[in-house]
Amino acid sequence: MTSSDQTRAEVIRDYPIANGLDAFRSTHRGLLASLQSTSGAAAANLSCEDIQSAILALSSALLALPASRRLPSGRGYIRKDILHLLVAITCDHFDFDRTKSLLEAALDDNSLDSQIWDLVTAAALESTPPRTITSSLQQTPWKHSTGGFANSSEYRKDIDRVLKRELGPLHVGLPGFHDAFFGGVKGLSQAADIVFQRCTSGDTPLFLEGWNGWPENANQDDVLAWLKEIIPKLTAKADDLDLPPAIRRPLAVPKRPIQGSTSERKLDFGFISDPKADENARCHWSQIQIAGELKSNPSADTTAKAWLDIGRYAREVLASQDTRRFVLAFTLCGPLMRIWVFDRLGGISSERFNINEDGRQFVATILGFIQMSEKDLGHDPTIIKEDTQRYIDIERNGKKERIFIQKVIRRARCLAGRATTCWKAYSDLDPATPLVVKDAWQYPERADEGEMLRYVTEKGVVNVARYYYHATVFVDGTVDDVSTNVRHGLNLFGNVSSPLRRTYSASPTESSLLGPGQNRVHRRLILHDCGKPIYEASSRKTLLMAFEQCLEGYESLLNEGILHRDISINNLLISDDERHAFIIDLDLAIKLPRLAASGAKVRAGTRAFMAIGALLGDEHSFMHDLESFFWVLFWICIHYDGPGKDRGPSEFESWNYEKDDILARSKLGTVACEEFFLRMTAEHFSFYYRPLAALVNTLRRMIFPNNQLWKKDNVELCSILKAALLAGQNDLNIL
Structure with missing residues (x-):
């Protein structure tokens, strides 16, 4: 045996x-x-x-x-x-x-x-799994992103698994990298020459066939101590030179968690914006300007080790800084240094150099890190800060407006992806009317969300966020895209190093000289309507009313030939006064009929709410979107114990990370038997939402007739679901 x-x-x-x-x-x-x-x-x-x-x-x-x-x-x-x-x-x-x-x-x-x-x-x-349906409407494949997690603890083992797929191929060893990203620092090259010459002269030179005091074993603690000692000496030797003033300082707190993470995260070394911070300070990721990862062994300069670690830190920086377009970082594996940039397409790096052999390059890198401008570090220069106020200048209907930003509503916690950020705002021409500014990095092959929203607003759709303004963001007079603007047009091809290679579509596109999915463009959209997430509805009745109205909005979109394709918990809102609810986010929406895929490589959505058929690769139908409404309500009943009262991660957290086929099986196992479903709702629904169990089961029966996946479209289903939700609002057992 x-x-x-x-x-x-x-x-x-x-x-x-x-x-x-x-x-x-x-x-x-x-x-x-x-x-x-x-x-x-x-x-x-x-x-x-x-x-x-x-x-x-x-x-x-x-x-x-x-x-x-x-x-x-x-x-x-x-x-x-x-x-x-x-x-x-x-x-x-x-x-x-x-x-x-x-x-x-x-x-x-x-x-x-x-x-x-x-x-x-x-x-x-x-048995064999269902055969993927081949359709004349070409499907755009899904991409798994760390920005799509719902009610997640973000444990490292789960994050790393998804982050590897999100990053895709890392382009390493790019010639011209240093000039591209450090060339904007005025006088840096000349200063590096002078400072390095000063380091090699005198009775006790800092550099003599290598840096003085460099620990032979490259132990992390010893290297940290050496960095803390050498960097002030380098900056002191540049004090009399014509360089911009130092605006950040190094910080080493490898044993203290950095605040602002969902799960505990520590950082080996970094450059911070707070000049008063020391080893005893409690730092936040919003202060980290440049992240560093140290490894004692040069062989750790690989995807599986240092590269993934530094990518994880870059994700935290991007998530915590709402105007950050990209992040600079570095890895130091033994004496081997590599400079990184992480942006909304993934990661690229410089050629690797040995700091004990190329001391001048090390000097230029450190001085550049300390004296780079905010724009060169990746902050958005189109969002202007004066004292405590931030604003954006636009021109709308022939008039100039100043849009004042009040607070962040949402910032996607992803690295590569759309990276949607929403702010509450108002115009100087009408301060009493709330607005929402939405920035996202979208594939140029996709239809512009702003154009689509303007179209449906002009058509008079109901219960959908209304259009105010949209534009492509320009930085330094050029379109703010990743390939040309962020990455300065660096040649990436031939420098890919990753076991996880993406599959690119061979279809040509007219909107970009690059292949589909190889670029992202920074687009800005301003909306009229401001609200709160649907799970913050003040009562069970209000929640059902909000779902009913969002379904009405969805139906209104569909009647105008728009298929949403991304119904999720963050895309269903209710107004602050709770008088009406509405749908947002048309980034993945398409006009019907569509004869071919957009050419964009991926679709991103919140996996917990994806329909079973969509997970299995079926052609996306309005029926999938209606099923997603069901999963949103199901999720709320499990993860919230009152208006906005998050219960934290549950055993369903794995839905954020599982592979498509496994997640499809898990979801089907949840709904395919009424007895099991009712037992599960009794066990997992919160005390507050347990009165909705019977209604949720009724919706399950409607969406999964005879406990099965639907076989054909039901054009009446949306009306049937709305009627059930309306009946629930008058059910005394629910109220």
């Missing part, structure tokens, strides 16, 4: 099925005689629907058994086999004969536990 077999036998012994299938057997007892019959007539009386219904009920019962979470299988645990089977039985071509032995054993009181579990695994192995 192998160790795996022994473990399996021990789990079956320690966690018996016992009476766990009694309810299933009682309900489906009549099926056993037909399954065991040798009569052709008896077998013919068994329809696929009968077997499917029985398998759904059996799966629900098996998933509730403790052994399902502990029994090992080829997919990890047998629970995943059951979920795989749930997906497979909804396929039109599924062979139900494969499950008859399992049903027969499960219905027989005399069957051994081991026999039942073996047949579960066999049935799952023989």
